[in-house]
Amino acid sequence: MTAAVSPSVDPLRAQFGAAIARHAVACGDTIVYVDRERAHDVLAWLRDTPGQQFDYLTDVTAVEYRDPERPLEVVWQLRSLPRKADLRVKAELDKSGPLEVQSVWDLWRGADWLEREVFDMFGIGFTGHPDLRRILMWETYAEGYPLRKDFPLRGHFSRAEQTRQALAANPEAHYSMEELSIAEAFNELPADMRERLARGERGFLK
C-alpha cells in the first residue's frame, strides 16, 4: 500500500534535524521515529505549533519485538482534533541503555494512567511523572513486567508461589503509604513509619 506520508514529517525534520531518525508509512499511518532524549520536545512542538495542533493524545504504549536484539519502542498515538489528522511517534529504547523517556504528563493529563500502565507492564520509566507506580498489578508485585518478552505466559513463579503471594498481598486490606499520610490515623502510626512517609517512601504495610 503506498499511502501519503503525513505532511508533518517535513516540518519536523526542518525543526529537529537529526533528532528525527527516520519515518515510515504502515497501513496508511505515518510513523516518525524520534530520538529518546528529544521525544518530549518533539511532542510538545507537535502539540503547540500552529499548523500541527496535535492536541489529543490518543494512546501511549510500548512494543517489544520477539527479536531480542531489537530495541523497545515507546509509541505515542497523536491526533489533531481540529485538523482530523493522526501521527504516530515512536522512540526506540536500547535494552542496554536506561529504559527511560521523559513523561508527557505536563502536556496531556491523559498520559497519567497510560504511562503508569506502560511502566507497570514494561518497566519503562517516565521521568517527570508525578505518581509513577504500578496500576494494574499491585504495588508489591514481584514477578517483573508482564508484557516483556522474557516474561513467560504463566509468570516466573510457580503456581503455588503465585497464589501464596497474591493472597499475602491482600491489597484491599491495606492502604498505601500515600493514603495513610492523609488519614486521621497518621498521628497514631509508629514513629518509624511516619519517618518513612516523610521520606516519601511508597509501599504497602506488612
Added chain:
Amino acid sequence: MSVRTVEMALATPGLDAQGRPTRVPLGAGTGTYDEEFGAEHMLVNIGPQHPATHGVLRLVIELEGETVKRCIPHLGYLHSGFEKLGEYRHYNQIIPLTDRTDYLSPMANNVCLALAAEKLMGIEVPERCRVLRVIACEMSRIISHLVWLGTTGIDLGAFTPFLWSFQERERIYNLQEMWTGARLTTSLTRVGGMMADVPEGFEAGLREFTRTFPKTLTEVDTMFTRNAIWIGRTQGVGVLTAAEATNYSLSGPMLRASGVDYDVRKDRPYLDYETYDFDVPVGEHGDIYDRYRVRLEEMWQSNRILEQALDRLARLQGTPINVDDPRVILPPKSRAMSDMEAMIFHFKQVMEGVKPPLGEAYMGIENPKGELGYYFVSDGTAKPVRWRIRPPSFINLASLPKMCEGALLSDVIAINASVDIVMGEVDR
C-alpha cells in the same frame, strides 16, 4: 455534649401555650462545640465490592467534612492479561478475548478486532459484511447505553427506568442470541468476514425492535429529562470543560458532552458510516446531565442507523458476507470434507492461522464507551507481536479524580456512574 442535649430535647418535646408540642430547632442546645470538629480529614474506602462502583473498582477518598479533597482509584482487580494472551494466539483466536473486555458491547469489540486485522492485511470486506457489522455495532451501542441508563438511574435512586431499559436490552440480547448463539460471548466476526449471516426471522425481529424502541426512549425521556431530582443530582456535577476533556484524552459521549464535536464514525469513517444519515449529539456543559442527554440521543440515532442498515440488508440479500480468499476465510465444511484443495486450506488455516504481512496497524472505532482502538504489530507470523487495546473506559476513568475534586461524597457515585466504565475493559 451539646449535640446530645438537642437530641434529648427533640425526643421529649414539651407543650407550648396553645397545647401543641414545642419544636426545638436543631442546634439550639446549649454548650460548646469543638472548634476542630470536622477539621480533620477522613479517609473513606469505597469498593472493590460495592454496587455503585460498577465492578471491582476501589476508590479511596479523602474527605473534609462531606467534601472530597482527593480521590485515589485503585484498579487491577479484574486484570486478566488479555494483551499478553493475545501474543500467544492467532488473530481469529483473539476474537473470543475481545468478548470479555467490554462485555457490555461484545459485538462492537469483535468488529473492531476484525477491522484492525483487515487493515493490517489490506483486506476489503464485501458490502453485506459491512452492513452486518454496522448492525452489530449499533445494537451494541443501544444495549450498552441501556445498561448505563438503568444502572445510573439506580445509583441516583430511580428504579423504574432500570426495569424499562433492561427489558429493552433483553430484546436485543434475544436477537444477539439468535444471530450468534450466545448472549454475552458472541465472537461474531472473523478476519475477512463474519462468523455467520443473520438467521431467518432476525431482520423482522430487529425491524420490530426499531419500531417499538422509540416508545421506551420517549418514556425514559419523560421520566428523566425534566425531572427535578434528576436535574438536581446531575446538572453542574462532575463538570469538565472542552479543553480539559481533550487534555484528558476522553472519548465518546464523555468527550462530546463537554462540547468537543468528535465522533470516529464521522471524522474517520469506517464501515461506510459516512453514507448513513445520522447526527452526532454534542453537549455544552460537560456535566453528568449533558452526558445523559448525549447518550439518550445516541440511542435515537443508533435506532435510525439500524433502520437504514436493515433497508440495505434487504437489498443485499444473497450477496456474500466473506471475502473470497481461501487464505483468510475457511472453506464451507461440505467442501472441506469433499475437496482436497479446500481441505488443505482448512487445515492450514486452523493449524497455522491467518498470516498478515510485516507491519503494524491501529484501528479505532466509535464504541459505546468511547474510542476503542486495537493496535497490532506483526512480524509476519500468525500471532501478533503486540496487541494493544486502547481502552476507552480506562482512559475516561482517569479523569475521575479530577471530576471528584471538591464534589460531595454522594456526587462521587453519580460522577463515577456517568463515566460509564466496565471493569473488564479498564483492567483488561
